[in-house]
Amino acid sequence: MRRLILVIAALSCSISTLGTAPERTVSGHTVYSLRDPEVQIQLPEDVNYIGADRFILTKPKLGDFDVCELHVFVDADKSGSLRKVYWVQFEHLLSKYPKLHFKYDSPRHATIGGMDFYVDTEVTDGTGKSKPGSDGEHFHNLLAAHGYKRVPMMFVRLVHLVDAAKRKELMIIVGKDLPAGVSAASVKKGSPGYAAWPALEQSLIDWAVSSIVIKPQAQSSGG
DSSP states (O other), rough: OEEEEEGGGTOEEEEOOOOOOOOSSEEEEEEEEEEEEEEEOOTTTTTTEEEEEEEEEHHHHEEEEEEEEEEEEEETHHHOOOOEEEEEEEEEEEEEETTTTOOOSSSOOOEEETTTEEEEEEESSSOOOTTTSHHHHHHHHHHHTTTTTTOSEEEEEEEEOTTTTTTTTEEEEEEOOOOOOOOTTTGSSSTTGGGHHHHHHHHHHHHHTTEEEEGGGGGGGOO
């Protein structure tokens, strides 16, 4: 699950907090976005909203280049161990770098609410650390701040490029805990259990896509 941004992809990132409230609003299980894109994103009722943040990604020699806003919903057991996660993120590249654009090369796609999404998947054991300063680190910090515990999970990343110039995106990452008896290592490529992964992966994608409803903002009755 890797993002490539022109020729600067190999450089490390850091985060600068904007110190402003998120532009999008949340009511119940729905995220309302008035621009980029102008939609409402409805998520399942069994996940709870834990918060949002808006920040800037930076790179050496470039400085600030990408504005991000994330919203996180989770389902967890009584101990705080995660069972489901929805990470909704809006991004746009700053105008001072007009030649930068987002690039995704996954051959798999899904359609939600008439919008095309690139599809990638990943399995983790829940112990890995995100790259310092990345949006992933910011996401994990938000989970930790609310007392949630990471566990072995499988994730599907859905990315919609909002504009023709590929400078704005909507990303939705959906995570689900692994079935009983399945470990992250057992379904890695080259492992004895890898043969079971394609069916499990497709089930994950189908479930994630079917669990999200996206409608034009004009159809919103609230927010």
